Amino acid sequence: MRKVQFNNLTYDELVDFFDSIGEEKYRGQQLFAFLHKNNGKSIENLSTFSKGLRDKLSNIGEINKITILKRFDSKIDETKKYLFLLEDGNIIESVAMRYAHGLTACISTQVGCRMGCRFCASTKGGLIRNLYPSEMVNQIYSIEENLNEKIKNIVLMGSGEPLDNYENVLRFLDIIHHKWGHNISFRNITLSTCGIVPRIYDLADEGLPITLSLSLHSPFDGLRKEIMPIAKRYSINDIIEACKYYYNKTKRRITIEYTLIEGTNDRDEDLKELVKIVGDLNCHVNLIPLNPIEEYNKNRPSSKSIEKFSSALAKKGIPVTIRREMGSDINAACGQLRRRFIDNGLK
Ligand code: SAH
Numbered sequence: 001m002r003k004v005q006f007n008n009l010t011y012d013e014l015v016d017f018f019d020s021i022g023e024e025k026y027r028g029q030q031l032f033a034f035l036h037k038n039n040g041k042s043i044e045n046l047s048t049f050s051k052g053l054r055d056k057l058s059n060i061g062e063i064n065k066i067t068i069l070k071r072f073d074s075k076i077d078e079t080k081k082y083l084f085l086l087e088d089g090n091i092i093e094s095v096a097m098r099y100a101h102g103l104t105a106c107i108s109t110q111v112g113c114r115m116g117c118r119f120c121a122s123t124k125g126g127l128i129r130n131l132y133p134s135e136m137v138n139q140i141y142s143i144e145e146n147l148n149e150k151i152k153n154i155v156l157m158g159s160g161e162p163l164d165n166y167e168n169v170l171r172f173l174d175i176i177h178h179k180w181g182h183n184i185s186f187r188n189i190t191l192s193t194c195g196i197v198p199r200i201y202d203l204a205d206e207g208l209p210i211t212l213s214l215s216l217h218s219p220f221d222g223l224r225k226e227i228m229p230i231a232k233r234y235s236i237n238d239i240i241e242a243c244k245y246y247y248n249k250t251k252r253r254i255t256i257e258y259t260l261i262e263g264t265n266d267r268d269e270d271l272k273e274l275v276k277i278v279g280d281l282n283c284h285v286n287l288i289p290l291n292p293i294e295e296y297n298k299n300r301p302s303s304k305s306i307e308k309f310s311s312a313l314a315k316k317g318i319p320v321t322i323r324r325e326m327g328s329d330i331n332a333a334c335g336q337l338r339r340r341f342i343d344n345g346l347k
Contacts, residue, residue, distance in 0.1 A: 004061035006043075007035045007134035010174045011181070012188040021060065023053065029180055031057075035138035036181030037131040039141040041065060065135040066092075068142060082143065083338065086111070086135060090128060090180040093338045094139040097326045102152030107139040109169055110160025115194050116229040117215075119259065119296045122159035122338075130165040140182070154184065157192040157213070161340065173208060177332055180304030186210045200242040204249040211247050213286070214239065214254040218265045219273035227264070240260065240281060247282050254283040261290045262301045264311055275316045284319040 007015060015028035030048060034040035041050075043058050048183055069083040078098040083091055095106040113120070131312035140151050154176065156162045162169045164291065176182050193200065200212065216236070218224040222237040224231035231282065243254045256278055260266050278285065289300040301309070306322060313320040 005064045005132065005134055006031060006057075006061050007063050007137065007173070008134075008269070009134050010171055011178045011183075018327075021056070023282060024185050027053070031181050032178070033080060033244055034345060035063065036137065036175060036178065037183075038096065039145060039148050055277050057109055064132065064138070065192060066172050069228045071146065072327075072329050074327035076329055077326060078331070080143075080147070081144075081330050082139075082326060084139060084142065091133070091338050092135070092159060096143050096151075098148060099153070102154040102282065103138075103147070105140050105143050105148055106157050107136055108158035108160050109136060109156055109162040109172075110158045114164065115161045117194060117217075118227045119261065119290060119293065119298065121293045121295075124295055126158075127164075129335065130168055131160070133168050133171040133175055134184060135169070137176055137182070140176065147195075149236040151184075153188045153190075155190045155192065157190070158308055161196070162191050163193045163203070164195040166199055166202065170206065177343065190255070192255075194228055194230045195239045195242075196230065197238050197242045200239075200246055204242075204246040208250060209250050211252050211255060212243065212250075213257055214243055215257045215259075216274075217257070217261075217279075219277045223265065227261075236277060240277060243283070254281060255283045256281075256283050257288060258285055259288040259290050260301050260304075260306055260309065262299045264298060266301045266305060271309060271312050275318065278318060279316070284321070285313055286321055287324055288323045289325070 001246050004017070011032050014032050015025045018028040019025050027049070031046065038162050040046065041063055043063065046054060064087060067085045069085045072081040073081070080096045081221050082094045082096070084094065085091060090111045092108040092111055094108060094199050095105045096169065097106065108131065110130050111128035114338045116123050140154065144151055156169065169191070173186070176184050181295040190211040190213050191203070192215060194215045203212070205206055217227060219236065221231060221235055224236065247254055258274070287306060289306055290298060292299055310322050
């Protein structure tokens with residue numbers, strides 16, 4: 001029989017689990033705190049449990065671990081990128097960034113991705129598998145342990161499409177937020193999606209006040225279909241409706257992500273249409289200069305054009321920021337580290 005992975009269970013599930021094996025429920029709370037507050041890695045170290053109980057638990061279950069394969073340190077800022085090895089040999093990447101409001105971790109939710117966005121390195125080898133909740137929390141705990149500092153903000157913006165791994169992402173949110181564990185506020189968590197409309201409604205109905213970040217990248221359905229295959233399933237209209245629903249339910253202002261691609265979505269007509277589309281949405285636009293990848297033969301616009309695009313949006317009353325480049329000397333774009341590692345090994 002396959003062993004239970006204790007750190008994949010939510011608080012309620014862990015408490016029920018102890019009940020189901022004839023143990024006191026409060027032991028579930030103790031194990032949860034051991035795992036998610038103290039980053040406990042081995043049942044053997046749970047000294048508040050008797051040897052008998054530890055042996056019993058070790059026979060039934062285990063704690064899923066991830067290992068740091070390599071850390072890349074930016075020489076420009078304090079950004080650190082991590083390659084992690086999972087227990088089955090797969091590799092994922094995460095990023096730690098220092099902002100004025102504290103340390104932020106950008107974590108992966110899948111190994112690879114099946115969304116197929118043309119400009120994104122994460123999707124080039126397709127989807128390998130979904131990450132378990134334990135593998136998501138472990139990215140956070142590993143970084144904290146490595147930097148000896150608590151993470152204040154989490155963005156689900158690494159490799160993978162979080163809403164394509166919906167159940168596990170929700171369990172991750174439940175675990176990382178829980179007061180007996182890491183206890184991070186939902187307000188400090190952002191989930192980024194390419195726009196899987198039914199799941200946006202589902203997430204809104206969960207009523208968690210996390211920030212939704214929507215990867216729009218073009219205000220035209222035609223162009224969006226060319227660069228993001230998911231656009232063939234859901235129109236921009238449907239997405240914006242879903243975003244409005246999300247805002248009404250959570251009262252959290254939506255972020256619209258817009259990767260600027262020279263000559264493709266940075267033209268005057270793009271700007272005009274973008275203003276129309278997001279104008280009555282309670283949102284903030286985050287412009288991301290394209291990080292060119294080998295498989296997509298396009299560039300980012302010049303800094304001057306990016307500034308121009310940004311100030312034109314601002315003039316129309318739309319809150320806008322240009323994503324500050326963090327660690328641009330260490331393979332910034334989503335999924336690039338992992339791909340380079342798979343192609344070339346640890347160089
Ligand atoms: N699947 C989610 C999260 C993944 S990536 C999503 O689509 O939102 C986070 C953001 O980085 C997305 O907006 C994505 O489109 C963008 N991105 C991916 N590759 C990029 C690249 N090479 N240059 C600039 N932005 C990129």
